[in-house]
Amino acid sequence: MISLFTAEGLAGLFFLFIVAVTISGGLIAINSIRLPRAISGLALCFVGLAGLYYYLNSPFVAVMEMLIYVGAVCVTIVFAIMLADPGDEERIGHQSAISAPVSFGVGALLFWGMAILGVNTMWPVAAAKINDGSVKAIGHSLLTTYSMVFELISVVLLLAIIGSLVLARAGRDKS
Amino acid sequence: MNILNLSNILEVYLVIAALLFGMGIYGLLHRRTLIGMLISSELILAAASLNFMTFSRFLAPDPTTGQIFTLFIMGIAAAEAAIALSIIIAVYRNYKSIDTEDVAGLQG
Numbered sequence: 001m002i003s004l005f006t007a008e009g010l011a012g013l014f015f016l017f018i019v020a021v022t023i024s025g026g027l028i029a030i031n032s033i034r035l036p037r038a039i040s041g042l043a044l045c046f047v048g049l050a051g052l053y054y055y056l057n058s059p060f061v062a063v064m065e066m067l068i069y070v071g072a073v074c075v076t077i078v079f080a081i082m083l084a085d086p087g088d089e090e091r092i093g094h095q096s097a098i099s100a101p102v103s104f105g106v107g108a109l110l111f112w113g114m115a116i117l118g119v120n121t122m123w124p125v126a127a128a129k130i131n132d133g134s135v136k137a138i139g140h141s142l143l144t145t146y147s148m149v150f151e152l153i154s155v156v157l158l159l160a161i162i163g164s165l166v167l168a169r170a171g172r173d174k175s
Numbered sequence: 176m177n178i179l180n181l182s183n184i185l186e187v188y189l190v191i192a193a194l195l196f197g198m199g200i201y202g203l204l205h206r207r208t209l210i211g212m213l214i215s216s217e218l219i220l221a222a223a224s225l226n227f228m229t230f231s232r233f234l235a236p237d238p239t240t241g242q243i244f245t246l247f248i249m250g251i252a253a254a255e256a257a258i259a260l261s262i263i264i265a266v267y268r269n270y271k272s273i274d275t276e277d278v279a280g281l282q283g
Contacts (some may be wrong), residue, residue, distance in 0.1 A: 008179070009179050012179030012181060012182060015181060016181070019181075019187075019191060022191065022195070023191070023194060026194070026195055026218055027198065029202070029214055029215075029218060030198050030199075030201060030202035030205070030206075030214075030218070035210055035211060035214075038211060038214050039214065042214050042217060042218070045195075045221070049221055049225065052188065052225060052228075053225075053245075056229065056232040057232055057238070058228065058232070058242050060242065061228065061242050064246060068249045068252075068253055069217075069221075069249070069252075073253060076256055076257065076260060077210060077214065077256065080263055081210060083264050083267070084210070084263060084267040084273050085267075099204070099205060102204070103201050103204030103205040104201055104205070106201070106204060107198060107199075107200045108197060108201075110193075110200050111194055111197025111198075112197075114196060114197075115189070115190045115193040115194070118186055118190060118192075118193060119186045119189070119190065123234055124234070125233070125234055126234060126235060126236035127236070128236065129238055130237050133231070133238030133239055137238070137239050138242055138243060141237070141239045142243055146243055153247055153250045153251070156250070156251070157250060157253070157254055159254075160254035160257050161257070163258055163261075164257045164260070165261075167265050168261035168264050168265060170265060
């Protein structure tokens with residue numbers, strides 16, 4: 001039994017807070033009517049996810065999560081909202097009545113099945129770890145074992161930049 | 176099982192990832208604007224990353240594998256978001272709307 005007033009106890013309490021932040025951020029992201037509020041929920045969810053990564057012994061990936069997702073992806077989506085101006089979601093169009101319960105049922109069924117599968121499976125633990133998973137070990141295997149993938153993803157990012165420029169420019173007046 | 180020791184249990188992370196995945200699928204089916212669907216797909220990718228990180232921390236013999244895979248998922252997600260947003264802007268320029276009901280030019 002861990003006491004609340006030790007370092008481990010406070011870390012466990014903070015873990016519960018991080019989990020609550022992640023889940024409430026996700027709920028805001030999928031349920032809010034207005035899109036800017038949904039983006040804020042998504043950013044909150046990613047902040048909580050960075051905290052979970054920190055608890056999983058990888059502060060490097062936690063920092064990358066904050067930089068790339070919260071700092072870049074969410075801001076990019078905000079820019080798209082400013083350019084496209086979608087308005088309130090309730091105002092435009094109409095939706096059939098069965099859409100909400102059916103999609104909720106599919107989502108809940110997937111969550112239930114995957115959670116049952118994850119809890120009931122006997123996961124085999126590796127006998128020994130070959131390194132400690134530190135930033136040094138990540139850098140080492142990124143430049144030896146995974147160097148080809150590292151090069152390929154830079155090509156993918158270059159193609160994505162050029163492709164999004166071409167796509168966003170098409171149809172604009174040449175004045 | 177102590178409630179303050181949950182951060183050292185594998186199944187807790189798996190249940191959180193499954194919850195994020197279910198919420199993402201629900202949002203992807205339920206949302207009507209393209210940007211809302213993009214937000215939901217980011218949640219699905221986040222759930223996949225959390226699963227990789229969990230297995231890498233608790234089960235894998237090489238703890239760097241899941242972290243590197245998560246970094247690659249982040250790169251792919253950033254590229255996907257950039258492409259999807261430029262497609263959304265092009266769609267908005269042609270249809271003056273990003274509602275999925277209105278973008279029906281190919282419908283017979």
